[in-house]
Amino acid sequence: MISRVSSLLNRPFMRRFSRDALLALDPEQAHKATLLALKSGMITSDIPQDPLQLNTSIAGIPLSNPVGMAAGFDKNAEVFDALDGLGFGFCEVGTITPNPQTGNSKPRLFRLMAAKGVINRMGFNNLGHDAAYERLNVAREKGAAPVGINIGANKDSEDFVGDYVTGVKKFARIANYLTINISSPNTPGLRGLQAPQLLERLLGETLNERARQAANTPVFLKIAPDLTPDAMDDIAGIITKTDLNGLIVSNTTITRTGVEGLDFADEVGGLSGQPIFETSTIKLAQMRQRVGPDMTIIGVGGVHSTASALAKIEAGANAIQLYTALVFEGLELLDKIKNGLLETIKKKNCTSIEQLVGTKTNNWAQRNLNS
Numbered sequence: 001m002i003s004r005v006s007s008l009l010n011r012p013f014m015r016r017f018s019r020d021a022l023l024a025l026d027p028e029q030a031h032k033a034t035l036l037a038l039k040s041g042m043i044t045s046d047i048p049q050d051p052l053q054l055n056t057s058i059a060g061i062p063l064s065n066p067v068g069m070a071a072g073f074d075k076n077a078e079v080f081d082a083l084d085g086l087g088f089g090f091c092e093v094g095t096i097t098p099n100p101q102t103g104n105s106k107p108r109l110f111r112l113m114a115a116k117g118v119i120n121r122m123g124f125n126n127l128g129h130d131a132a133y134e135r136l137n138v139a140r141e142k143g144a145a146p147v148g149i150n151i152g153a154n155k156d157s158e159d160f161v162g163d164y165v166t167g168v169k170k171f172a173r174i175a176n177y178l179t180i181n182i183s184s185p186n187t188p189g190l191r192g193l194q195a196p197q198l199l200e201r202l203l204g205e206t207l208n209e210r211a212r213q214a215a216n217t218p219v220f221l222k223i224a225p226d227l228t229p230d231a232m233d234d235i236a237g238i239i240t241k242t243d244l245n246g247l248i249v250s251n252t253t254i255t256r257t258g259v260e261g262l263d264f265a266d267e268v269g270g271l272s273g274q275p276i277f278e279t280s281t282i283k284l285a286q287m288r289q290r291v292g293p294d295m296t297i298i299g300v301g302g303v304h305s306t307a308s309a310l311a312k313i314e315a316g317a318n319a320i321q322l323y324t325a326l327v328f329e330g331l332e333l334l335d336k337i338k339n340g341l342l343e344t345i346k347k348k349n350c351t352s353i354e355q356l357v358g359t360k361t362n363n364w365a366q367r368n369l370n371s
């Protein structure tokens with residue numbers, strides 16, 4: 001029975017139907033239903049191997065293609081191998097905090113249909129380090145696509161920095177990479193860790209812990225799209241003096257540019273999806289200018305098409321992630337983007353996606369002046 005449903009769900013019409021059915025549900029219920037379908041194997045894909053032109057790498061981690069699932073979708077590391085099976089080049093699980101926590105009260109997830117955006121104030125609802133650890137450890141042995149583990153701090157923690165150190169200690173040896181997420185707007189005080197003195201301490205202590213674990217797991221820092229030019233200068237100045245391996249630009253925004261007046265636009269939380277594409281891509285290019293060509297940058301924020309995926313890469317991203325667009329476009333968006341990127345590579349007479357990285361950084365970085 002499941003295999004019959006499975007093959008049905010994989011027909012384009014049914015995929016579209018299931019997406020429309022999911023959009024009719026309460027957003028958090030729809031997310032739960034999708035996780036359940038992925039866990040039970042109801043959504044699968046007979047994807048061919050990725051073509052060589054899409055192969056790339058981030059901080060030395062080989063990827064079969066540059067399109068990853070962003071953090072927040074698989075908070076408890078339950079479906080990353082199913083996502084691998086659908087053809088994602090990598091998957092970032094979390095944010096995972098040391099102790100389980102329930103997050104903010106519901107409702108806490110809102111769709112802004114007309115803008116194809118989402119506002120969330122989930123508040124790091126997750127089952128904690130221990131619950132995710134075993135699943136992730138097993139997966140490593142199975143050789144799934146690279147998995148990044150996104151770590152955070154408990155809301156009631158008296159030592160945010162200590163929570164990140166605990167995360168590095170727990171996961172440094174089993175993650176393909178670690179993300180230090182200090183840019184969620186939904187844990188009061190967390191974004192304050194982006195300030196220079198705290199950031200220096202945070203990176204000092206977490207990178208020391210990585211060394212203590214005798215691990216050379218790449219560590220990335222995930223930043224907000226709301227940083228001022230001065231704040232970006234400070235961050236770039238600090239990270240280029242450390243062994244940090246890269247940046248993820250960006251998390252959700254607390255601004256409401258482009259969605260003013262829409263239903264739910266006044267809900268508290270972080271805005272994601274198409275309305276943040278422009279800002280997050282500009283910030284990505286501006287960080288690329290600041291850190292130079294060698295540091296890894298993962299571009300995330302509003303990717304919803306081949307053109308927007310390509311724009312992130314041209315702005316300076318070595319790889320991209322997406323989440324919100326999958327809510328509106330369905331999982332088949334992944335294949336569309338990968339096929340579109342391949343066509344673009346061929347059209348431009350390139351042999352690899354890597355040749356397109358940063359080809360329009362200056363154009364994108366400049367755009368801020370006009371906005």
Ligand SMILES: Cc1cc2nc3c(=O)[nH]c(=O)nc-3n(C[C@H](O)[C@H](O)[C@H](O)COP(=O)(O)O)c2cc1C
Binds near residue numbers: 070250
């Ligand atoms: C419902 C929801 C939950 C999220 N949870 C997390 C999280 O736990 N940790 C994190 O680093 N980012 C989280 N994000 C942010 C995404 O990873 C991503 O940075 C942001 O949504 C921009 O990408 P998008 O426009 O493709 O969604 C979440 C986003 C959404 C929509």
